[in-house]
Amino acid sequence: MRPFMRTALSMSRLVSAHSFHLKSNATPIISHSSRSLRIPLFKLPQGVCRPNSSSEFRWFCSKSRIAAATMQNRESVSYLTQKEAAEVDEILMGPLGFSVEQLMELAGLSVATSIAEVYKVNEYKRVLVICGPGNNGGDGLVAARHLFHFGYNPSICYPKRTPKPLYAGLVTQLESLSVPFVSVEDLPLDLSKDFDIIIDAIFGFSFHGAPRPPFNDLIQRLVSLNEYKEAKQRFPVVVSVDIPSGWHVEEGDISDSSFKPDMLVSLTAPKLCAKRFHGPHHFLGGRFVPPSIVSKFNLHLPPYPGTAMCVRIGKPPQVDIAALRENYISPEFVEDNVEADPIHQFRKWFDEAIAANLREPNAMSLSTATSDGKPSSRMVLLKGFDEDGFVWYTNYGSRKAHDLAENPRASLLFFWDGLNRQVRVEGTVQKVSEEESEQYFHSRPRGSQLGAIVSPQSSVVPGRHFLIDKFKELEDRYSNGSLIPKPKYWGGYRLKPETFEFWQGQPSRLHDRLQYSPCEIEGKKVWKVERLAP
Numbered sequence: 001m002r003p004f005m006r007t008a009l010s011m012s013r014l015v016s017a018h019s020f021h022l023k024s025n026a027t028p029i030i031s032h033s034s035r036s037l038r039i040p041l042f043k044l045p046q047g048v049c050r051p052n053s054s055s056e057f058r059w060f061c062s063k064s065r066i067a068a069a070t071m072q073n074r075e076s077v078s079y080l081t082q083k084e085a086a087e088v089d090e091i092l093m094g095p096l097g098f099s100v101e102q103l104m105e106l107a108g109l110s111v112a113t114s115i116a117e118v119y120k121v122n123e124y125k126r127v128l129v130i131c132g133p134g135n136n137g138g139d140g141l142v143a144a145r146h147l148f149h150f151g152y153n154p155s156i157c158y159p160k161r162t163p164k165p166l167y168a169g170l171v172t173q174l175e176s177l178s179v180p181f182v183s184v185e186d187l188p189l190d191l192s193k194d195f196d197i198i199i200d201a202i203f204g205f206s207f208h209g210a211p212r213p214p215f216n217d218l219i220q221r222l223v224s225l226n227e228y229k230e231a232k233q234r235f236p237v238v239v240s241v242d243i244p245s246g247w248h249v250e251e252g253d254i255s256d257s258s259f260k261p262d263m264l265v266s267l268t269a270p271k272l273c274a275k276r277f278h279g280p281h282h283f284l285g286g287r288f289v290p291p292s293i294v295s296k297f298n299l300h301l302p303p304y305p306g307t308a309m310c311v312r313i314g315k316p317p318q319v320d321i322a323a324l325r326e327n328y329i330s331p332e333f334v335e336d337n338v339e340a341d342p343i344h345q346f347r348k349w350f351d352e353a354i355a356a357n358l359r360e361p362n363a364m365s366l367s368t369a370t371s372d373g374k375p376s377s378r379m380v381l382l383k384g385f386d387e388d389g390f391v392w393y394t395n396y397g398s399r400k401a402h403d404l405a406e407n408p409r410a411s412l413l414f415f416w417d418g419l420n421r422q423v424r425v426e427g428t429v430q431k432v433s434e435e436e437s438e439q440y441f442h443s444r445p446r447g448s449q450l451g452a453i454v455s456p457q458s459s460v461v462p463g464r465h466f467l468i469d470k471f472k473e474l475e476d477r478y479s480n481g482s483l484i485p486k487p488k489y490w491g492g493y494r495l496k497p498e499t500f501e502f503w504q505g506q507p508s509r510l511h512d513r514l515q516y517s518p519c520e521i522e523g524k525k526v527w528k529v530e531r532l533a534p
């Protein structure tokens with residue numbers, strides 16, 4: 001007998017609550033004891049925190065649309081020597097036909113997107129980009145331009161300009177955006193007051209020896225930031241492009257006068273020195289490496305999710321949960337601008353959620369309660385709404401169905417994160433007609449139709465195989481494409497709204513909340529709109 005078994009999920013953050021117990025007959029029982037279940041934490045103010053590397057995790061990433069932050073076990077990532085880095089460059093720009101402009105543009109864009117992912121523009125606006133004489137400096141110039149377009153205020157310190165058309169062009173582009181160029185002399189010795197982010201684009205993989213003037217002095221100012229950090233609440237973060245400048249490209253921070261960046265954006269593949277980087281944010285950029293390079297150098301690199309230009313390497317930073325918060329900034333939502341009919345208002349916001357390309361804007365939390373008031377919530381998908389109400393489909397033997405049978409009242413909650421909005425809808429619930437359920441059932445993918453048949457939703461099953469075996473059996477039975485009959489125990493519900501609340505997040509927690517409730521004026525049913533305190 002195994003008295004206690006942890007869940008198989010090896011995910012990063014220990015949060016709380018339930019664990020699985022195995023009885024001798026191996027029937028799993030969920031215990032409400034204070035054992036631990038590891039669950040992932042997703043949204044962080046500084047980037048996105050993910051579970052540790054695992055197959056569950058890769059699955060999770062492939063589902064996720066959140067831009068870039070993927071995890072990869074650092075041990076499994078390849079590191080390049082200085083010679084290999086130069087060789088990769090030569091092959092890219094030789095037989096593979098790339099131009100330095102192209103690669104620099106993609107490298108600089110990766111740096112900018114990595115920064116934007118971790119350091120949000122509303123908190124970290126003022127950026128100083130210190131550019132060195134080589135291509136690393138060029139990456140910095142490109143990143144500055146993209147950051148400008150992302151809403152940041154970059155300034156550039158570029159003391160040893162390279163007299164080549166590529167660099168002159170990058171400077172002209174920045175000047176045309178009125179991005180200021182600051183000389184070393186005009187730059188404050190203490191960089192901590194004037195900037196929120198300092199980008200170290202001084203040296204890349206061609207650095208050798210000890211830094212020469214004026215870069216030795218600039219690097220020293222970055223080293224000094226550590227001392228200021230100890231004394232101050234707020235200090236700038238330092239982001240190094242490809243190599244923390246002054247670090248040995250392979251050995252890392254072996255000199256006394258080296259600084260520790262908060263973020264490192266490795267380009268193409270991390271160089272050996274990156275093994276010594278222990279800061280909170282290590283990203284990979286330069287999404288242009290063709291398979292021939294990957295196989296020639298036997299590179300193991302994390303996959304870039306979706307269309308992202310960057311990907312996180314290694315563990316996400318530890319976070320203080322109590323400090324996780326967003327300050328919502330949205331257009332005002334006022335009485336003058338709302339629709340008289342809450343369904344029209346809902347349609348307006350729903351359309352905007354669709355237009356904003358939010359993931360599953362029709363996902364809603366459905367709360368029900370037993371007749372003695374024991375509540376429970378779960379997500380369901382909205383499948384339609386109009387004057388008659390809000391419709392979703394489910395199993396009529398499920399827990400929610402039992403609740404609704406004895407207490408036909410429910411509450412729906414939509415949370416549209418990207419728009420800082422939530423909508424609450426409360427009312428009474430009825431089953432939709434059999435015909436309506438039939439029609440919807442047959443519109444679903446055939447796999448989901450079979451899934452609905454095989455799943456005795458909310459009841460205990462002996463294992464995953466129980467569902468899969470039944471599913472395969474049905475798949476065979478209906479492989480000829482014949483109609484899959486809707487089971488009697490599956491169908492829709494419609495919630496007829498009694499009240500609505502539209503919530504728009506605002507700064508300092510002074511949100512807009514407009515509540516609709518029905519009232520009668522001269523025998524006519526109308527909706528009363530009232531503002532609630534946030």
Ligand SMILES: NC(=O)C1=CN([C@@H]2O[C@H](COP(=O)(O)OP(=O)(O)OC[C@H]3O[C@@H](n4cnc5c(N)ncnc54)[C@H](OP(=O)(O)O)[C@@H]3O)[C@@H](O)[C@H]2O)[C@H](O)CC1
Pocket residue numbers: 088089092103104107132133134135136137138139202203204205206207208209210211212215241242243267268269286
């Ligand atoms: N394939 C890629 O991933 C791409 C990466 N890119 C970026 O390019 C750099 C490498 O660029 P490179 O121009 O080869 O080198 P650096 O930017 O590191 O700088 C070389 C210049 O720095 C001078 N240098 C070297 N050591 C010192 C020192 N100790 N003190 C002062 N100056 C120094 C060097 O002068 P030398 O006279 O010493 O030769 C050069 O002037 C890579 O890291 C990426 O950031 C591309 O943008 C895209 C493709």
Ligand SMILES: Cc1cc2nc3c(=O)[nH]c(=O)nc-3n(C[C@H](O)[C@H](O)[C@H](O)COP(=O)(O)O)c2cc1C
Pocket residue numbers: 360363376377378379380381382392393394395398399400401457458
């Ligand atoms: C985004 C999302 C959408 C879901 N949509 C539905 C749905 O439309 N119908 C459904 O029965 N279950 C849906 N589920 C699963 C439910 O959350 C829940 O696990 C299931 O209905 C059993 O709930 P119950 O035991 O409280 O009845 C969804 C889950 C998620 C995360």
Ligand SMILES: Cc1ncc(COP(=O)(O)O)c(C=O)c1O
Pocket residue numbers: 381393394444445448
């Ligand atoms: C168990 C279950 N039933 C139904 C649905 C809704 O799916 P569909 O959009 O195919 O109706 C979901 C969606 O996640 C679900 O998990």
Ligand SMILES: [K+]
Pocket residue numbers: 136200201202203204240241242243244245
């Ligand atoms: K650098």
